[in-house]
Amino acid sequence: MSVTDVRDTVIEARGLGVTFEADGHRTVALTDVDLSIHKGEFVSLIGPSGCGKTTLLRLIADLQQASTGTLVVNGMTAEQARMQRAYGYVFQAPALYPWRTLERNVALPLEIMGLSKEERARRVAKVLDLVGLADFRKRFPWQLSGGMQQRASIARALSFDPELLLMDEPFGALDEITRDGLTLHLHQLWRSTGLTSVFVTHSVLEAVFLSTRIVVMSSRPGRVVAVIDSDLPEQRDLDIRESPRFLAVAHAVRAALREGHGDA
Amino acid sequence: MRERLPLLCVLTIVLIVWFAAAVPMNWDQARGFADDDANWSTIALATLSLDRPLLPTPIQVASEMIRSMFDYPITSPRSLIFHAGVTAWSAMIGFIIAMFAGIALAIGIVHIRTLDRALMPWLIASQAIPVLAIAPMVVVVLGHAGLTGVVPKALIAGWLSFFPISTGMVKGLRSSDVMQRDLMRTYHATSAQVFAKLRWPASVAFLFPAMKVAAPLALVGAIVAELPTGAQAGLGARLLAGSYYGQTLQIWAALLMAAFLAMLAVALVDVSQVLLVRARGGRL
Numbered sequence: 001m002s003v004t005d006v007r008d009t010v011i012e013a014r015g016l017g018v019t020f021e022a023d024g025h026r027t028v029a030l031t032d033v034d035l036s037i038h039k040g041e042f043v044s045l046i047g048p049s050g051c052g053k054t055t056l057l058r059l060i061a062d063l064q065q066a067s068t069g070t071l072v073v074n075g076m077t078a079e080q081a082r083m084q085r086a087y088g089y090v091f092q093a094p095a096l097y098p099w100r101t102l103e104r105n106v107a108l109p110l111e112i113m114g115l116s117k118e119e120r121a122r123r124v125a126k127v128l129d130l131v132g133l134a135d136f137r138k139r140f141p142w143q144l145s146g147g148m149q150q151r152a153s154i155a156r157a158l159s160f161d162p163e164l165l166l167m168d169e170p171f172g173a174l175d176e177i178t179r180d181g182l183t184l185h186l187h188q189l190w191r192s193t194g195l196t197s198v199f200v201t202h203s204v205l206e207a208v209f210l211s212t213r214i215v216v217m218s219s220r221p222g223r224v225v226a227v228i229d230s231d232l233p234e235q236r237d238l239d240i241r242e243s244p245r246f247l248a249v250a251h252a253v254r255a256a257l258r259e260g261h262g263d264a
Numbered sequence: 265m266r267e268r269l270p271l272l273c274v275l276t277i278v279l280i281v282w283f284a285a286a287v288p289m290n291w292d293q294a295r296g297f298a299d300d301d302a303n304w305s306t307i308a309l310a311t312l313s314l315d316r317p318l319l320p321t322p323i324q325v326a327s328e329m330i331r332s333m334f335d336y337p338i339t340s341p342r343s344l345i346f347h348a349g350v351t352a353w354s355a356m357i358g359f360i361i362a363m364f365a366g367i368a369l370a371i372g373i374v375h376i377r378t379l380d381r382a383l384m385p386w387l388i389a390s391q392a393i394p395v396l397a398i399a400p401m402v403v404v405v406l407g408h409a410g411l412t413g414v415v416p417k418a419l420i421a422g423w424l425s426f427f428p429i430s431t432g433m434v435k436g437l438r439s440s441d442v443m444q445r446d447l448m449r450t451y452h453a454t455s456a457q458v459f460a461k462l463r464w465p466a467s468v469a470f471l472f473p474a475m476k477v478a479a480p481l482a483l484v485g486a487i488v489a490e491l492p493t494g495a496q497a498g499l500g501a502r503l504l505a506g507s508y509y510g511q512t513l514q515i516w517a518a519l520l521m522a523a524f525l526a527m528l529a530v531a532l533v534d535v536s537q538v539l540l541v542r543a544r545g546g547r548l
Contacts, residue, residue, distance in 0.1 A: 063446055082452055089450045095443035099465045099544050108461065112451045140545040 010164060010196045011037040011060055015069035018055055018222075028221035029055050033069070035215065035224065042190050042197045044207035045215045046253065048261065052222025053200045057168050060198065061089050074163060085113065087164035088157025092172050094149035096141040096156075103128065103137035106156045113160060127155040130189065147178035151185070158193070165197040171206070183209055184238055191234065204257075205241060208232070208250045216253060218260030225260035228252050282322050287311045289319040316510050325520060328513040341497060348521050350498040354414045355486035355525070358421020362478055365422060366429025373430070374437040374463070375455065391427045395420065395485060400492040417498070421485030425478035432474025436467025469548040472537045479529035487522060499525075 016033040019026055030052035037043050045053040058064040059071060062078040073081035081087065088109075096105045103124050110120040128134045131151040141149055150170055157165060171179045183206055190197055190210070201207050207214050208230060216226040230249050232240065240246050290311035297314075298307050312321050320328070332344035340346060369387070372379045399420050406416040440462050448458045490500025499518045506515035541548050 061450060063449060082450065085450075085452060087450070089447070091443045091447070093443055095441075095447050097444065097462065097465065098547060099468075101545065108447075109451045111461065112448075112453045112457050140547065142547060143545070 008039040009036050009072075010039050010041075010074060011035065011198070012072040013056075013059075013069065014071075016056070016059065016066050016071055017068040018052070018059065018064070019067045030059075030066075030222040033224050035227075037196065037198060037213075039196055040194050041212050042199065042210055043213045043215060044199045044201055044211040045217060046201055046204065046207045047217030047222075047257065048202065048219050050219040050222065051217040051260075052219070053217050054168055055222065056217075057166055057198060057200050060164075061087060061166055063089075081164075085109070085160060086162060087166050088160070088162040090150075090153055090157050090165070090167040090170045092169045094141065094146075094153040096149055096152060098141055100140075101137065102133060102139050102141070102144070102152050105141065105152060106159050108156065109160045123159050123161075127159045128152075130158065130192075131155045131185070145178070146174050147182055150174065150182065154186070154189070158189075158195075163196065165195050167197065168200045169202070170199075172201075179203075179206070180238060186210060187236055204250050204253050208246060208253060209236060209238075209241060214249075214253055216256040216260060218257075226256035228256065279322050282319075283312070286317065286319045286321045290314055290317045293318065316512055318512065320513050320516055324513055325516045329517045329520060332514070332517055344502070344517060344521055347497055347499050347502045347518070348525060351483065351486050351490065351500065351522070352525055354417035354489070354498070355421050355482040355529075357414060357418035358423075358485055359425055359479060359482040359529075361418060361422035362424075362426035362429055362482060363475075366426040366474075366478075367433050369426070369430040370433030370437055370467075371459075373434050375459075387427060387430060390423070395424050395488050396491075398423075399489050403489065403492065417486050417489040420489040421482040424485035424488075425482040428474045428477040428481070429471075432470045432477075433467055436470030436474075437463045439470060440466045468540065472533060472540075472548070475533045476530050479533055480526040483522060483526050483529065 013033050013035040016030065016035075017028070018030040019028050021027075033052075033056060035056075045056060047053050055064060059066050060073055060078060062073075062082040071078050074084075074086045076084075096102075097108065100108070106124045106127060107120045110123060115123070124137070125134065128137055131154055133148060133151055133155065136144060136148065141152070144152070154167075154170065157167075171182050174182065187210055189195075199207070199210060211230055212234075214228045214230060215224055216228065217223065218225045228249065232245055232249065287308050291307065293314055294307050294310040295302075298310055302310075311317070313324070314320075317324070329344065332342065336343040336346075338345045338349070369383065373383060374380075402420055402423075403416045406412070406419070437459075444462055444466075445458070448462055453461070486498070487500040487503070490498035491504055499522050502518040503515055506512070506518065537548070
């Protein structure tokens, strides 16, 4: 792990664990997670189904509570961070409200925060421009393709200038061509905003392409098996996926995934 | 025309069956009035134009409707429009009461767990009581308290029609999916905001079908409430008077009028739905 000033730590997890109890069975969803995420990083959580990567993201978002360990988000508890709207969250599905137009969907968090009409319009225009949907602002979600819907949901997460962007397999339901386009788009978005991002995926290519650091997880029990730093240049395009350095990082991730799977 | 064809087919069949049924049902009465040497075709023809037939023909009912609708000023107690208006008015007030009560109950049930368990069995029980049994009691009790006229009728109409509204709205207010609700949580939205921006707009798709069920029920409630009270006006009073004096034509005319009112009510719900769908860009 790179040496970074403590002040720059955005997420700090120590001994984090989640245990469910159902029908007398104890299920360990996540155990003993130590992780620090620093300002401006793009960190991917990758692993097979059931490895707790989504659970970890939901802990950070305070959508779920840990059973053990400590978690600091932005120097406070996850709950306080949520209450201060420290993060924007992108779900697996766009989760747009079908009765709202695109611009009103993006304005939703701003309405809840009580921003003035003019301020809302200004910010909505800005983020829709950022994701390239300015021309579609009057459309309803069902009038747009899946990829456009997910872009809108990213715009919505960015609209209130959060300090942290949390994404839970946002491109999981999309076809590969759309995925490629969105992955590149997300990379450029991250480059231009410098927003600290945590990205859950089960695609090695996506993780390596987007990340500065890749957290490899394994299941039964869900845990972190390796943290791999990526030495790829910050400026990336889709062709980089054929470069030897990219393949080397991808290989390291795959090896860690296999290893995690082997000793499970 | 093409999409009206099935409806016209059914209408034709109904009319044929209706005419066909009138002959045997009115036969005895028609033969009683006929000369002794009348042949069967004379009697058969007579079955279709009796004054107080057991089953009046569609033409008789239609002409009775037209006569009772247009031959009197609408303020006259002999006018069918007057009676329909009286019933429609109490049904409408009852429906509005049902909307407020049904939605308020649904909001309570959705937000307060105890209410869910405490109220639901009573709501179901309330619908198991025959409205014909409870209507006279409601009218008498309220009459004792000085409430007469439209109030007891509207209350009974509301009683009968709030249930589909409340059950539909409970389902509607719970219809948003987990992600849509989690999203609100990430914004730290208050439950009032979750209600206004998520639960309520999501429930509207469930409100309209519920209203379509409730609107005819409100009419039934209003008519039933007019039956036991010796009410002076309304379709219920008209039905009651008709059966007292053997005026089958009057009964049938009132029944058809009730059916038309129900269709009109459902059509109004449909129109408001269309307007909302338009405002939402083409989908509910």
